[in-house]
Amino acid sequence: MNIMKMKMILSSLIGLLLFYCCVIHLVSAQLQVGFYNSTCPQTETIVRQAVQNQFNSDPSITAALLRMHFHDCFVRGCDASILIKSTGSKKSEREAGPNKTVRGYELIDKIKKTLETSCPSTVSCADIITLATRDSVALAGGPNYPIPTGRRDGLTSNIADVNLPGPSLTIPQALQFFTNKGLTLNDMVTLLGAHTVGIAHCKFFQGRLSPVPDKTMDPTLAAQLLKTCTKSSATAFLDQNTSFTIDNEYYREITLRKGILTIDQELALDKSSAPIVTSFAANKDVFSQSFANAMIKMANIDVLVGSAGEIRKNCGVFNQKANRKVVN
Numbered sequence: 140m141n142i143m144k145m146k147m148i149l150s151s152l153i154g155l156l157l158f159y160c161c162v163i164h165l166v167s168a169q170l171q172v173g174f175y176n177s178t179c180p181q182t183e184t185i186v187r188q189a190v191q192n193q194f195n196s197d198p199s200i201t202a203a204l205l206r207m208h209f210h211d212c213f214v215r216g217c218d219a220s221i222l223i224k225s226t227g228s229k230k231s232e233r234e235a236g237p238n239k240t241v242r243g244y245e246l247i248d249k250i251k252k253t254l255e256t257s258c259p260s261t262v263s264c265a266d267i268i269t270l271a272t273r274d275s276v277a278l279a280g281g282p283n284y285p286i287p288t289g290r291r292d293g294l295t296s297n298i299a300d301v302n303l304p305g306p307s308l309t310i311p312q313a314l315q316f317f318t319n320k321g322l323t324l325n326d327m328v329t330l331l332g333a334h335t336v337g338i339a340h341c342k343f344f345q346g347r348l349s350p351v352p353d354k355t356m357d358p359t360l361a362a363q364l365l366k367t368c369t370k371s372s373a374t375a376f377l378d379q380n381t382s383f384t385i386d387n388e389y390y391r392e393i394t395l396r397k398g399i400l401t402i403d404q405e406l407a408l409d410k411s412s413a414p415i416v417t418s419f420a421a422n423k424d425v426f427s428q429s430f431a432n433a434m435i436k437m438a439n440i441d442v443l444v445g446s447a448g449e450i451r452k453n454c455g456v457f458n459q460k461a462n463r464k465v466v467n
């Protein structure tokens with residue numbers, strides 16, 4: 140056998156080995172329900188207990204976590220990049236305009252601290268956000284669904300990456316944001332159902348009240364909101380009836396022209412989304428099931444798995460030992 144032939148056989152052997160190593164790697168590097176079963180079996184119990192304690196004194200934590208989770212997943216994927224604190228002149232995602240309504244950072248930090256004591260460097264901040272949101276949804280009367288874990292934390296957080304759908308978009312414009320992330324119209328209509336526990340500052344819907352009242356808004360609601368919004372810092376519940384419950388009441392209200400934000404009302408008016416709204420308004424179980432599915436899908440957006448990213452020790456800062464740039 141000549142040298143050439145030996146080299147060829149050797150290189151195809153190496154190729155085969157690489158192929159198997161990587162296929163196996165891909166197979167094991169996936170999100171799984173109970174990812175921490177053996178490495179940190181108390182993970183989900185610790186998260187649930189902390190969320191329960193918080194919820195008991197502040198039920199608005201559900202809206203806060205839903206918003207945090209959504210903002211995290213829609214910017215660079217569900218990688219906890221939203222939690223990184225800015226350093227000096229380097230601005231992270233937390234500094235972006237929409238962050239002002241994101242709360243719950245303290246709860247995530249508290250859970251992380253407990254988990255670091257029990258199982259150091261094991262549970263990612265991205266999974267903590269995901270699990271805490273799931274638990275807060277169930278506490279607010281929404282579905283309780285098993286959710287896969289195994290996400291890793293990202294290594295970049297940059298204010299310039301924040302590009303989120305605003306409250307006054309048309310349905311086709313908003314849909315573009317969701318389809319870009321691999322989500323469907325049905326997912327979008329479902330996820331906007333999170334507004335069933337949401338609030339909005341008056342500045343985001345003031346234009347629908349005056350100087351010319353928006354004809355698509357119920358006049359009694361418009362008059363009420365006008366009173367609420369005399370103070371510029373005032374806010375309104377997006378579901379004026381069951382404001383702290385995850386139910387289908389939001390959909391029923393928007394079919395009665397009681398949507399607060401333009402996008403809420405448009406959801407019931409646009410030909411594409413209206414039939415979905417009608418079906419959710421008519422059946423709370425259909426909505427509940429769809430909500431669980433859409434939340435699981437959203438929590439899958441561009442996740443880091445396997446050996447990608449890192450497991451942060453402190454959710455607000457990248458691990459020092461790796462000498463990472465705070466913000467790229």
Ligand SMILES: *[C@@H]1O[C@H](CO)[C@@H](O)[C@H](O)[C@H]1NC(C)=O
Pocket residue numbers: 171172173174175176
């Ligand atoms: C973890 O345990 C739960 C409950 O027994 C099981 O459903 C799940 O498949 C397990 N996951 C893994 C990755 O072992």
Ligand SMILES: *[C@@H]1O[C@H](CO)[C@@H](O)[C@H](O)[C@H]1NC(C)=O
Pocket residue numbers: 233234235236238239244
């Ligand atoms: C949100 O952004 C503002 C600046 O736009 C910043 O002052 C504030 O600290 C940020 N909030 C959080 C929780 O990081």
Ligand SMILES: *[C@@H]1O[C@H](CO)[C@@H](O)[C@H](O)[C@H]1NC(C)=O
Pocket residue numbers: 380381388
């Ligand atoms: C509020 O929601 C409950 C539960 O969906 C419903 O039964 C009730 O009719 C609603 N009230 C109003 C004023 O819309």
